[in-house]
Amino acid sequence: MIDVQKIRNDFPILRREVNGKPLVYFDNAATSQTPQQVIDVIVDYYSNYNANIHRGVHALSQEATDAYEQARIKIQKHFNAAKAHEIIFTSGTTHSINLVANGFASILQKGDEIIVSALEHHSNIVPWQMLCEKTGAVLKVIPMNQDGELMMNAYDDLLSSKTKLVFTNHISNALGTINPIEEIIRKAHTVGAAVLIDGAQACPHIKPDVQALDADFYVASAHKICGPTGQGMLYGKEEWLNKLPPYQGGGEMIEEVTFEKTTYADLPHKFEAGTPNICGGIAFGAAIDYMNSIGFDEIAAYEHELLEYATEQLLNIEGLKIYGTSKNKTSVISFNIEGIHPYDIGTILDKLGIAVRTGHHCAQPIMDYYKIPGTVRASFSFYNTKEEIDLLVAGVERAVGMLV
The missing domain is CATH 3.40.640.10 (Type I PLP-dependent aspartate aminotransferase-like (Major domain))
Structure with a gap:
């Protein structure tokens, strides 16, 4: 069982603020953060x-x-x-x-x-x-x-x-x-x-x-x-x-x-x-x-829990579509909101201290297959929490309210 609060104490960057808000780092698929031990x-x-x-x-x-x-x-x-x-x-x-x-x-x-x-x-x-x-x-x-x-x-x-x-x-x-x-x-x-x-x-x-x-x-x-x-x-x-x-x-x-x-x-x-x-x-x-x-079995189990929770919460947002719905997947959610460019959502989330990735993620043929310019990608690590996911959901809802 992962003690996520203890783990978060290992990562100095998770204590900083971005735009006056506590950092919520959901760009782990691009690069993970570095613990004090390293x-x-x-x-x-x-x-x-x-x-x-x-x-x-x-x-x-x-x-x-x-x-x-x-x-x-x-x-x-x-x-x-x-x-x-x-x-x-x-x-x-x-x-x-x-x-x-x-x-x-x-x-x-x-x-x-x-x-x-x-x-x-x-x-x-x-x-x-x-x-x-x-x-x-x-x-x-x-x-x-x-x-x-x-x-x-x-x-x-x-x-x-x-x-x-x-x-x-x-x-x-x-x-x-x-x-x-x-x-x-x-x-x-x-x-x-x-x-x-x-x-x-x-x-x-x-x-x-x-x-x-x-x-x-x-x-x-x-x-x-x-x-x-x-x-x-x-x-x-x-x-x-x-x-x-x-x-x-x-x-x-x-x-x-x-x-x-x-x-x-x-x-x-x-x-x-x-x-x-x-x-x-x-x-x-x-x-x-x-x-x-920490243990990779423990990491996999906890990240799967985060993935399921985030998927369920995000799908409650009207007009949100997730790309990549394989039953066998890891803790990455790529999504779009109907009628809104992913870059605009990512920009508003950044103002709220939430780091996600937007664009084609160096995988342009995938985006061409779906006929979209890109996605918003939230990728979770073992040092993330459900409370942070709640902030992400609230941030996306706020972006929708501003952009629709």
């Missing part, structure tokens, strides 16, 4: 052992290296990767996806096929379009239905011996739909295709087991999981990471350099050129520790 780790790093890693024999470098690599092990265990070197530190989910796309540019041939889903964030569409332009591969799309669910029968029809890669998000950032990735992965493997799962929106709510999923690649961002921005990870099966060429050249990713030839370092360093976000990696590990101290 902030303290960041301050400690820069205060006490800031140094470059893997290169120095001095004490600070060794301390920083140890903390950084321990964070990698924490993340390995959290995602249940078989080996620590299957965890590649990146700047975030977008970097991770581009790293894989770049690697497959040397593998794909003209006429090969790539499958993505209609529910994707732009970062899981554009890199594959660029890859297709570069290689001559063909992009196929799993369609969606009105509930915001993937049409799995159509997926079956898209799969063939030409399918080399399948990419889908674990959870839709725009609608909250939890996709059937176990089925997607299993079916892709029957035709010999590799699968990358975008877990950016899933990792704040559930604890993925990459071995149980049998995912070939899984990507995530620290800033969605109470960690810092500019830090993420790529999990890849060792066999695949060994097949892919390096994404960037530079220091750290090399074994030996001469002007005639360069040989590359072993995993994970092969994909980690240059000085990394050392503090970010260490803080990522601290954020994982914090989330696990």
